[in-house]
Amino acid sequence: MTWKKRVVSLIACGWIGFVILACTDEDAMVTGDRYSGGGCPTGESCAPPPDSGGGTTVGSPYFLAAQPPRREPAEGELPPVATGATTWVRFVQRYATESRFDDGVYDVVDATLSAEGLPAEPAEYGSRVGLSGMEPGRYVVRVENEEGELYDQVDLRVVDAARVTARPAFGWLGLSVNGVGPDTGWRVWPGAELFYLEEATSSSGEVLVSLEGANDSHYGDVIAPTVGPLEVEVRAGATVSRVSFQLATDVDSFARYLPTECTFGWADSHMCLFGVQDGQPIVGAPIEVRENDDTTYELDEFPCIDRKEESREISFTAAGRTFTTIVPPYGDSCG
DSSP, X not given: OOHHHHHHHHGGXXXXXXXXXXXXXXXXXXXXXXIIIIOSOTTOOBOOSOOOTTSOEEEEEEEEEOOOTTSOOOOSBOOOEETTOEEEEEEEXXXXXXXTTOOOEEEOTTOEEEETXXXXXXXXXXXXXXXXXXXXXXXXXXXXXXXXXXXXXEEEEEEOOSEEEEEEOBSGGGOOBXXXXXXXXXXXXXXXXXXXXXXXXXXXXXXXBOBSSTTOOSEEEEEOOSSSOEXXXXXXXXXXXXXXXXXXXXXXXXXXXXXXXXXXXXHHHEEEEEEEETTEEEETOOEEEEOTTSOEEEESSSOEEEOOSSOEEEEEEETTEEEEEEEOOOOOTTO
16 A cells, blocks of 8 residues: 555545545435434343533544445445455544534544454554454444443445456545546556556446545555556456556547536535546646636646636646646535
C-alpha cells in the first residue's frame, strides 16, 4: 500500500484547507435491525440507548462502514465484502453541533463490535474495526455494551469477486471525481501519475468492498513509465488482475466531460478536460489553460475547471497544439 493510499483513507473524516471532507459523504450509513424497528430480538438481553455523555443526540445510533465508490447507498445491511478482503465498521451516534466543520458523529464509547466467523481486528489508526471475509456467506455483525447486552446488529455478506479492475480517478490524492469519461479505453501520458479506483464486482455485477486492511482505501497510485504499456495489478482477496494502459505519444484532439457524481458537488461545479489520441482520452497529458482575461494555469492531477454563473470560452494548449472550447455554467443536477 502506498503512503498516498493510506493518507486518502485517514483524511476521509477531516478537513484540509478550505475543502470539507465529511466522512458520511463517502461511507455507508446503515441502521441496524433493532433501531430500524425490529426491537430487541427474542431471547436477547438488550442494552439501553447509549449514554449521550451530556450532549444532545440526533436520531438513533447506527453503523458506519466502508462503501466502495460507484455503489448505490446501502440499505438494511452493510455493503458486501469480497472473499479474502477486509471491510471496516463503526457503531456511532450523531450529536447536535453548532460547528460547521464538525459532522457531529462520534463512536459509542462502550461498544464492542464482533461477527462470529469473521476475524475482527481494531484498525491501526482511528476507531474502525476491520472484519475479514474469509469464507462466502451471510454473517451477523453484533455490537454489545460492557455488560454483554446487545446494542444492535446488522447483516454482512461475503461474496466471491468475479472481476477486479482499475479505473482512473481524478482529484487531489484521489479524493475524487470518479464518474468522468469512459470506464475503459484510457491512455496515460509518459511519466504522469495515475490515480486509480480499484473496483471489485461479483458474478452478478454487484460492487464489493475489497480493502486490504481497515485503514486502506479503494484508491491506488502509480507513476507511468517512459515506455509502455503501464501495467497495474489490482486484487480483491484472492482475485488478482493486471490492467494495462497504453502510453500516449501525442495529442490530436480533446474531450471534455461533466462529472456524473455529486460528491462535493462535482457534477454541477466542474468540467473536466483531457487530451485525446486516436479517440482515447489521456490521463496526465500536460494542458495549459488560458482564460478570456489572459489568466493561465495548468491542469495536472486534477484536470477539471471551475464552472461559473455564465458559460465562457477558453483556449488551451496540449502537447504543443492549441484548442478552444466552452465551459458551461453551474449545473443543478445535485439539488
